[in-house]
Every structure is written in C-alpha cells, then in structure tokens.
Amino acid sequence: MTVDAVEARALVEGGRVALRAGDARAARDAADRARALFPEVPEIAGADDARLFADVAALRAEAALAGAGPYDEVDLRRLAARTPPDEPSAALLVRVLAVQGREAEALEVVERLRDELADRYGTDPSPVITQVHLALLRGELNQPAVLAPPRPPARVVLPAAWRRPMTALLGRERDVEALETALDESALVTIVATGGAGKTRLAAEVTRRAAAAGQGYGWSSWPACARPTRCCPPCSRRSAAPTPRPPAATWASNAGCSAPRSVCVPWRRTSTA
Incomplete structure (x- = not known):
C-alpha cells in the first residue's frame, strides 16, 4: 500500500x-x-x-x-x-x-x-x-450529538518569530503529542533539554496549534533565571516569598531556576490577550 x-x-x-x-x-x-x-x-x-x-x-x-x-x-x-x-x-x-x-x-x-x-x-x-x-x-451511548456552530477563535497574540512560516516539523510528532497531553493534564509544563535540541521550536509548534484551536495559552523563556523578576511566574513567586508551587507536570525534567541556557515554558488555562 x-x-x-x-x-x-x-x-x-x-x-x-x-x-x-x-x-x-x-x-x-x-x-x-x-x-x-x-x-x-x-x-x-x-x-x-x-x-x-x-x-x-x-x-x-x-x-x-x-x-x-x-x-x-x-x-x-x-x-x-x-x-x-x-x-x-x-x-x-x-x-x-x-x-x-x-x-x-x-x-x-x-x-x-x-x-x-x-x-x-x-x-x-x-x-x-x-x-x-x-x-x-448504562444506556449512555444512544444519544446522537447535535451539531453546534463552531466557537469563534479566541484572540491570541504569538511572538513575532513564532508567526513566521516555518518548515514542517518532522520526526517530533511524539514529542508534540506528549507535550499536548501534559498540557491537558497540568497548567504548567517545563521543557528542558540541552542547547540546540529544539525546545523553542517544539514550544512554538504546540503553541501555534493551540492558537489555531482558539485555546488560551501563555509562554515564557529564560536563560538561567539570573533576574528572578523576568523568570516564569512560579520562579518569580519563589524568589519573592516561599509560596507553594502550583500543580505542574514537568515534561522531560524540572530544572526550576537552575535550568541551563534557554528553557521554554508554555502553559494553557490563562487569559488570552
């Protein structure tokens, strides 16, 4: 075939x-x-x-x-x-x-x-x-669905670099699916990998798909949290006061504030711009 x-x-x-x-x-x-x-x-x-x-x-x-x-x-x-x-x-x-x-x-x-x-x-x-x-x-499967009009997409604003046309993301569909699954289960997901592994590219792909589906999203990228106020919200809160971390599923591994180089942190369930 x-x-x-x-x-x-x-x-x-x-x-x-x-x-x-x-x-x-x-x-x-x-x-x-x-x-x-x-x-x-x-x-x-x-x-x-x-x-x-x-x-x-x-x-x-x-x-x-x-x-x-x-x-x-x-x-x-x-x-x-x-x-x-x-x-x-x-x-x-x-x-x-x-x-x-x-x-x-x-x-x-x-x-x-x-x-x-x-x-x-x-x-x-x-x-x-x-x-x-x-x-x-239980008889729960015999109700046919009524086709509802599609929901209007939410207004979202992607970073300029992420709005540019890109080549197809090949060979990373499992990574995309794993990240989408993690985002469905938790409000915050951290992508951690070595430099040049494609963290930002992966985050951009998932965020772009979420935006196309009209879903709310947020994202953050930081080098090593050298300036806490510019870190992701959980890092910023931890630097200001010892408040509990929000529930989070870490995709790959959780580097916290000691993450080396660039780390992209997209999260959903936030208000759109």
Missing part, C-alpha cells in the same frame, strides 16, 4: 484541531480527504500504516459522533478484526453502533473481542473497552 503519509498525517492533525475547536464539519472534511488517500480496501500490513489508518478512521467516527457526516463503520470493523484487534477502533465502533440504536450489534462487538483476546492471548480487554461496555449497558 502506497500512501502519502505526510499529507494524510497533516490532514488528521488539522482535523483534530478543528474538532477541538468545535468545528466538526471541518474535521470531517479533513478526515474524508485523508481517507481518500487510501485505497478503498486498504492492505494494512505495517504497524505505521495501521496506526495512520486507525487515526483517520477515528477522526471520521468522532466527527460523525459530533454530528458531522454519516456514520461509517466499515473501516472500524476492519481495524477491530485485525490480529491483534485495535481496541480503540473497536470502542469507537461500539459507540457508532449504539448511537444508531443498534445496541445488540454493539454488544456482539464487545463479546467477540473479549472471546478473541481470551482464547488467543489469555488476557482481558483493555480499559477503553471495559469503559465503553459499561457506558453501553
């Missing part, structure tokens, strides 16, 4: 940003364009191809569940039938079937997957399946 993986991945990322911003139609359009890059009946052999195809199918399903476009379970069934089965795709399939009032078929998907995992691997389904199964039994 030959697919323009870079284009497909870019469409999926753009669709994810649109979906987080509440624009399910744009997300579905991006997902459909990404799906068109694959053959109608794809031969999914490698793990990378399978992951990319699963991401495309997931985005289409999530946009449909948000009220955009028809439900399409064919790709989800293909992924759920793989060996080993793709459990997140199976969970989405359960949701797609349930929202159409096909609870019996959704239960069959769960039972079939549970039997296959037990017989072939001697294991139980992962939490993603047990949680969707419980929601199905």
